[in-house]
Amino acid sequence: MENEGSAAAGKWRFAGNERLTLAGAVTVRGVLDTIKGNLNGNDARPVIPLGHGDPSDFPSFRTSSFAEDAVRAAVSSAKFNGYSSTIGIPAARSAVAEHLSKDLPYKLSPDDVFLTIGCTQALEAIVTVLARPGANLLLPSPGFPYYEARAGFSGLEVRHFDLIPEQDWEVDLASVEALADENTVAMVIINPGNPCGNVFKYEHLKKVVETARKLGILVISDEVYDHLTFGSNPFVPMGIFASITPIITVGSISKRWIVPGWRLGWIVTNDPDGILTKQGIVDSIKGFLNISSDPATFMQSNSDGSFSQVYERDAELEFPKESEQDEIEGAVPQILENTPPDFFQKIVSTLKETADICYERSKEIPCITCPSKPEGSMFVMMKLNLSLLEGINDDLDFCCKLAKEESVIVLPGFAVGRRNWLRVTFAIEPSSLDDGFLRIKAFCQRHAKKP
Template identity: 80%
Template sequence: MESLQKERLTSERGGRRNSSMENGGSALKNWRFIGNEKLTQASAITVRGVLNMLMENLNPDEARPVIPLGHGDPSAFPSFRTTPLAEDAICSALRSAKFNGYSSTVGIPPARRAVAEHLSKDLPYKLSPDDVFLTIGCTQALEAIVTVLARPGANILLPRPGFPYYEARAGFSDLEVRHFDLLPENNWEVDLAAVEALSDENTVAMVVINPGNPCGNVFKYDHLKKVAETARKLGILVIADEVYDHLTFGESPFVPMGVFGSIVPIITVGSISKRWIVPGWRLGWLVTHDPNGILMKQGIVDSIKGFLNITSDPATFMQGAVPEILENTPADFFTKIVSTLKESAEICYDRIKEIPCITCPSKPEGSMFVMVKLNLSLLEGFMDDTDFCCKLAKEESVIVLPGVAVGLKNWLRITFAIEPSSLDDGLSRMKAFCARHAKKQ
């Protein structure tokens, strides 16, 4: 990653190694084990790794509260409390004593059936429980499909900007990554010409994140259909990351990529983490949309089962609660969450326009984020977006993710999924910070 963060991490690790050598003496040269550098390299480009580095820059003497505008976890804020029905479902499943044993590696049947029925409501065909594989959050779902697709010489097409865990996991699995751009001037639509130009006989899949992380965009039906047609033309499958499904508040409704499963095979990854505001519950799914049976014929389904056979399962009592959560959550809970997100997104968009060195190409319409361009030529004393974010954390106790972490250097990803009052405070601090560091006229 082209950022100070990577240099700092490397320097810190080197310092720790030198210290260990001094404490252990020359005898350490005889040990035959060593850490896996691929793991440390992969973890350096995760959102969590970058945010941890930014937190280290906070001023411990600062009296003001930290404003977390860097990650998509609003669960700590009262406005984003999950529904009591979900909490009761977890308690009931746990107390029933029916879910204390091991789960099937693909998930217990009632939970798989509930996910299939839940997702089928938005599709022109019905999913089978056999199309559903339960995972430890959406993270394990994407980990599964990336690992399944990895083979010598293969490559995968990822959006830029995008969610860096795909790149980290692909790198660890020796799956080559090629990036296609999302176009800010076109509401962050996929550059389909670039997808075709990047693809070759070794390309296996492309990733589409909708609603968008980190851009806050929502793809329209016609554009998603073109994505499907392009993938079919290239002979690749589409991985649809829909962890923010239905969290939309603009003109474009959420359209699941699975609608186009008859055009091209689709793998959808999702979870209850974002829509129910419970990322710590770690319950997700990987779903095959494949009416033509191509994924089965190509061995993808068997490979997914093989991956799950050698990894951990989501907690069985969590799976036991899924049917109640998916089937009976009251509609007004979702309405309230979406309304709160819309209010916060509007505050974010309006306040950003007051900061001269930051430009927002389009108003967010979904998910919990917005991407803004940082004009460093209007500021003094900053090398890049990572430097900006480190100093912002130190001087204002505001955490914002540098764009380089999601693939766009000298941009910022701002989370608006927090209490409106805290968001307003954080953006006011950012405005003051930028004014303080503005170039003198």
């Protein structure tokens, strides 16, 4: 009777988790949904999506047919319908280790690799592992807001160091040292950069890790856009500096293969001196994954690690014969090892073309400044000069009105840590990107202050 009375009086004993609500309040998806809510349904023109990070809908960014065949073969073999191990199937971990070792001066072991549900779960895992009472994490500004959201939910304090736009978005190392204290556990580097489109030079990355060693912290290197570079700076994996300070690399097949929906990522410990093991980080990663979901089994590999070519297919899909099924393996080893090089060359060439369009078209709009030409990833940051516009309050107001008047979606900079900036993606069809900038130019002309 007491319970009935409490319920009748509205005194329920359960409630939502306020920390979770606050952590998820500002996300890229949430902000873009707000902006999309301003679209004019009577505008017959196609919506130009310059705020997203998923180019897979566009013909120029279709994934490799080889990767698609590898997935078909794995699924149709009926050998991958069971559970994965919590840290990833051994042969798939071996394939990732072999793949990443090509860029390193040492060879990674499968024991250094932990498979995750995309790079998002990898970020979630390492932030959770580091979240002890009183600890703080150093994040770049501008940066990828999921780190901050996840840290907030985990009770891990975040402090932001600056990236310097006039210096190709290099890390302000003085601000890193000024922010750090005895409770700082790690700093995050995103290379190639999201949202800035920068690619860090070897010399600068070495200074970053030397600073981290001086502070006694590890470096989390977000390399989800690895090798998507098209400027003068080649991609340099942070793991090459692991002898200086421990490096945890996170990555996935999402961006380079243009398959974010396939949800296969990894955490890699670059730690030749075994410091991460001694400090309990490796055991904590395993502990996190033991209480989490696993990547899809068919995206990984069979346990014996056998390697074979994916079956040939004609115009119509041919499923493997029963006698061939023992040779079929999971998708990832095939995708990492055998994707034709011309696929990557095409993607990088298209990104270079669209990055050039983005940079050159921005010069035609007086109220927008692009301080640094993008050389990697799929994004660029552009600064708004609101003093040249009438009736525009801030970056969010700019983006909402742009959506309403021109059916163009752009992410306001506040969502990535820079107010009155814009993050623009150029991973889109070249013709659509041209159209989008023509509409932005028309919008800015319409709202320009009269002399």
